[in-house]
Amino acid sequence: MTQRRPLIAGNWKMNCLRADGLALASSLAAKASEKGALGCDILVCPPATLLSEAVGVTKGSAVAVGGQDCHAAISGAHTGDLAAPMLADIGAQYVLVGHSERRADHGESSTDIRKKAIAAHDAGLIAVVCVGETEEERDLGATLPVVNGQVAVSLPDGATAKNTVVAYEPVWAIGTGRTASVEEVAEVHAAIRAGLMARFEDGDQFRILYGGSVKPSNAKELMAVEDVDGALVGGASLKVEDFWQIIESCA
Numbered sequence: 458m459t460q461r462r463p464l465i466a467g468n469w470k471m472n473c474l475r476a477d478g479l480a481l482a483s484s485l486a487a488k489a490s491e492k493g494a495l496g497c498d499i500l501v502c503p504p505a506t507l508l509s510e511a512v513g514v515t516k517g518s519a520v521a522v523g524g525q526d527c528h529a530a531i532s533g534a535h536t537g538d539l540a541a542p543m544l545a546d547i548g549a550q551y552v553l554v555g556h557s558e559r560r561a562d563h564g565e566s567s568t569d570i571r572k573k574a575i576a577a578h579d580a581g582l583i584a585v586v587c588v589g590e591t592e593e594e595r596d597l598g599a600t601l602p603v604v605n606g607q608v609a610v611s612l613p614d615g616a617t618a619k620n621t622v623v624a625y626e627p628v629w630a631i632g633t634g635r636t637a638s639v640e641e642v643a644e645v646h647a648a649i650r651a652g653l654m655a656r657f658e659d660g661d662q663f664r665i666l667y668g669g670s671v672k673p674s675n676a677k678e679l680m681a682v683e684d685v686d687g688a689l690v691g692g693a694s695l696k697v698e699d700f701w702q703i704i705e706s707c708a
């Protein structure tokens with residue numbers, strides 16, 4: 458049986474002013490240090506304004522910091538964007554790319570996401586590539602083709618289990634309180650795994666996270682699903698106790 462170390466990632470989205478965000482990051486770092494060996498890797502993705510200081514307050518702890526997006530170019534005239542080397546420069550280790558909110562709000566396509574993932578890899582960052590179907594696509598029975606297509610196009614040929622994590626987030630389950638059933642999650646994760654194994658030599662080693670209304674009450678059952686190697690958590694990652702319980706669900 459393949460051993461993959463789970464990753465529990467918190468995506469703070471456009472939340473947290475400085476005091477709250479740094480308190481959250483510091484508390485997680487302190488808890489991680491106090492508890493010692495954990496059963497999973499921990500990642501927080503604060504808004505850009507807090508990235509540098511979040512790296513500072515989590516330094517030396519088991520909590521890694523990641524950006525929520527990066528541009529495909531390494532520098533240039535792209536007002537408001539962040540380049541992957543800038544994230545690496547301040548000590549971030551990961552970056553989310555292709556979150557459904559970016560795909561929807563900024564019209565990002567899977568081709569755009571692939572370019573961002575390449576930029577992340579070139580900068581030495583681990584790209585967390587997000588995919589997931591809308592409610593309409595699920596109702597049409599198109600979940601697997603949509604998700605498989607997003608994975609196929611969004612992941613560059615240079616992706617490996619070391620530089621890439623896939624996050625499956627059904628759009629209809631994000632921030633809605635509706636979670637996909639364990640059967641639905643198992644079906645999609647198995648399909649993603651099959652696609653990764655068919656394409657990449659180390660396809661069995663990639664971590665595939667589930668995201669969409671993960672909370673303390675459902676984390677254990679979701680984390681026990683075959684081919685679920687952690688979670689990408691939104692709302693519940695903003696409260697130390699809730700996020701910590703999700704982390705402990707991997708133990």
Ligand SMILES: O=C[C@H](O)COP(=O)(O)O
Pocket residue numbers: 468556626630631632633634668669670671689690691692693
């Ligand atoms: O990136 C995180 C996801 O969009 C999930 O958000 P949520 O846990 O608030 O549903």
